[in-house]
Amino acid sequence: MQPVNLFNLAAQQARWLSVRQSVIAGNVANVNTPGYVARDVKPFEAVLDNRHVAMAATEPGHMQGNNPLVQDVSLREDNENPVVLPSGNTVSLQTELVKSADVQRQFNLNTAIVKAFHNMLAMATKE
Amino acid sequence: MDPLSTALKVAASGLDAQSERLRVVSENMANAQSTGRVPGSDPYRRKTITFTAAVDHASGGAMVKVSNIGRDESAFPVDFDPGNEAANADGYVKMPNVNMLVEMADMREANRSYEADLQVVKQARNLISMTIDLLRSGS
Numbered sequence: 001m002q003p004v005n006l007f008n009l010a011a012q013q014a015r016w017l018s019v020r021q022s023v024i025a026g027n028v029a030n031v032n033t034p035g036y037v038a039r040d041v042k043p044f045e046a047v048l049d050n051r052h053v054a055m056a057a058t059e060p061g062h063m064q065g066n067n068p069l070v071q072d073v074s075l076r077e078d079n080e081n082p083v084v085l086p087s088g089n090t091v092s093l094q095t096e097l098v099k100s101a102d103v104q105r106q107f108n109l110n111t112a113i114v115k116a117f118h119n120m121l122a123m124a125t126k127e
Numbered sequence: 128m129d130p131l132s133t134a135l136k137v138a139a140s141g142l143d144a145q146s147e148r149l150r151v152v153s154e155n156m157a158n159a160q161s162t163g164r165v166p167g168s169d170p171y172r173r174k175t176i177t178f179t180a181a182v183d184h185a186s187g188g189a190m191v192k193v194s195n196i197g198r199d200e201s202a203f204p205v206d207f208d209p210g211n212e213a214a215n216a217d218g219y220v221k222m223p224n225v226n227m228l229v230e231m232a233d234m235r236e237a238n239r240s241y242e243a244d245l246q247v248v249k250q251a252r253n254l255i256s257m258t259i260d261l262l263r264s265g266s
Contacts, residue, residue: 014258021254022134025247026189029141031240033178033191093243100250111257
């Protein structure tokens with residue numbers, strides 16, 4: 001695997017995590033909105049499956065698959081939480097905060113990996 | 128737009144909405160004993176507040192905003208208090224339809240939601256600083 005590919009993958013995951021954080025922010029902000037249905041992003045695996053490792057185009061005639069960088073993270077309604085308030089709101093504050101902590105942890109791991117990889121590259125290129 | 132700044136913006140809209148709600152609650156509580164001025168007149172009428180989800184078109188985030196500050200149309204309770212300036216001919220005074228218990232519960236809920244929004248802001252800030260720290264590892 002080429003190093004560039006790993007950076008790309010890490011950037012994809014960071015993007016996915018940021019989108020998830022903003023969706024969580026939307027849910028928490030709307031915790032008292034009547035009729036609001038909680039949302040979540042599709043799992044990262046689904047984002048990954050949409051995009052196989054692309055083959056290099058070495059000739060102008062080669063066809064390229066979808067460009068990995070413009071891949072959109074799509075939303076879905078969050079049906080995991082069965083509690084529906086009388087107002088029709090399905091946001092559960094504790095679930096959202098747990099999700100947010102999860103995002104934080106994964107982001108931490110993600111940046112640590114990028115850092116480690118960057119250090120390895122830097123080591124290899126030094127002298 | 129960067130999703131993390133969207134998260135901050137959305138959480139800020141939640142903070143705004145909840146503080147507006149706290150304002151309405153404090154108005155209700157402050158006026159829990161405000162009777163009318165002239166005999167037989169209506170006292171302070173309790174205010175209500177409702178939220179609605181509003182999609183921010185620039186970022187696609189689900190913001191929240193105050194949709195309506197309405198009036199609670201329930202009946203006023205009456206007290207027997209002939210000395211009050213708003214007392215009618217029989218000595219009864221219409222009191223505001225504010226229930227302290229309901230207002231307290233509302234206040235606590237607003238508080239809780241506000242704290243959750245603050246927590247989200249904190250988390251988003253953490254994510255941003257983690258990303259910036261990537262640049263610092265260089266040495």
